[in-house]
Amino acid sequence: MQQKTIMDKQDVSQARLDDTPILLALDNVSKSYGALRVTQEVSFSVKEGEILGILGPNGAGKTTLFNLISGDARLDSGTILFDGGPIAHLRPHQRCRAGIGRSYQIPQPFSNMTVFENLVTAACFGARLPERKAWDLAAQVLDDTGLRVYANKPAGGLTLLNRKRLELARALATQPKLLLLDEIAGGLTEHEAMELVDELRRIKAEGTTMIWIEHVVHALMSIADRLLVINFGAKLAEGVPAEVMSNPEVRRVYMGIDA
Numbered sequence: 001m002q003q004k005t006i007m008d009k010q011d012v013s014q015a016r017l018d019d020t021p022i023l024l025a026l027d028n029v030s031k032s033y034g035a036l037r038v039t040q041e042v043s044f045s046v047k048e049g050e051i052l053g054i055l056g057p058n059g060a061g062k063t064t065l066f067n068l069i070s071g072d073a074r075l076d077s078g079t080i081l082f083d084g085g086p087i088a089h090l091r092p093h094q095r096c097r098a099g100i101g102r103s104y105q106i107p108q109p110f111s112n113m114t115v116f117e118n119l120v121t122a123a124c125f126g127a128r129l130p131e132r133k134a135w136d137l138a139a140q141v142l143d144d145t146g147l148r149v150y151a152n153k154p155a156g157g158l159t160l161l162n163r164k165r166l167e168l169a170r171a172l173a174t175q176p177k178l179l180l181l182d183e184i185a186g187g188l189t190e191h192e193a194m195e196l197v198d199e200l201r202r203i204k205a206e207g208t209t210m211i212w213i214e215h216v217v218h219a220l221m222s223i224a225d226r227l228l229v230i231n232f233g234a235k236l237a238e239g240v241p242a243e244v245m246s247n248p249e250v251r252r253v254y255m256g257i258d259a
């Protein structure tokens with residue numbers, strides 16, 4: 001019965017997304033490092049306002065997909081369309097200014113700058129806001145992400161949890177249309193993970209599209225509209241969360257459960 005309720009909610013959510021324009025589309029994207037085929041002919045799309053969750057075993061090629069979307073890595077073949085146009089030729093800062101914001105699995109703040117300065121920098125150079133507006137946005141993001149108390153602290157001195165918060169905050173301060181989140185719930189307590197999910201719900205309600213790579217499956221399941229499972233660089237499954245998580249191949253590969 002519980003299962004049925006989850007499916008019903010997902011059906012409604014799916015129907016709502018059906019007429020929605022596609023924001024990001026990857027078509028047959030491949031990437032190798034030497035002989036290692038890290039991304040193998042991967043195709044998927046994300047609609048405006050949708051949250052796509054990405055799952056897969058360690059080393060499956062999830063972060064590489066983000067690198068190809070954000071421009072941190074160059075694809076070998078295939079196409080990536082964002083907001084109606086090709087982006088593979090754009091450099092990372094150009095993709096950021098086009099509306100792609102991301103967090104990194106290993107936080108990458110400007111360590112010697114304060115938390116506030118990190119956010120102002122993101123707002124000035126990512127969102128291209130003039131200084132006064134950048135300050136206002138940075139102050140807003142500080143409040144939204146619970147970082148106000150650390151505003152004047154050097155980013156390098158933050159705990160891991162707060163550096164992860166700052167990763168999300170810096171991405172938000174670029175005012176992204178598409179937010180790429182790489183394992184931001186890892187290491188959080190249950191309570192903190194659910195607080196994060198609430199924060200992501202709020203961001204979604206403002207119209208931001210998201211792709212979230214996460215091993216904390218129940219957090220991902222509680223918010224994702226669809227899931228994509230990657231294994232050995234290739235797409236293993238894609239669909240509404242309950243369907244994907246009951247797929248025998250996904251259970252075998254990702255959870256080690258034989259169907």
Ligand SMILES: Nc1ncnc2c1ncn2[C@@H]1O[C@H](COP(=O)(O)OP(=O)(O)OP(=O)(O)O)[C@@H](O)[C@H]1O
Pocket residue numbers: 033036038056057058059060061062063064065105
């Ligand atoms: N720049 C690189 N040069 C060489 N190999 C790389 C490079 N980047 C990633 N790889 C390799 O590609 C594979 C996929 O890495 P990736 O970080 O995309 O996996 P992942 O699914 O995100 O893993 P995890 O869940 O552990 O973060 C790994 O074997 C990794 O060592």
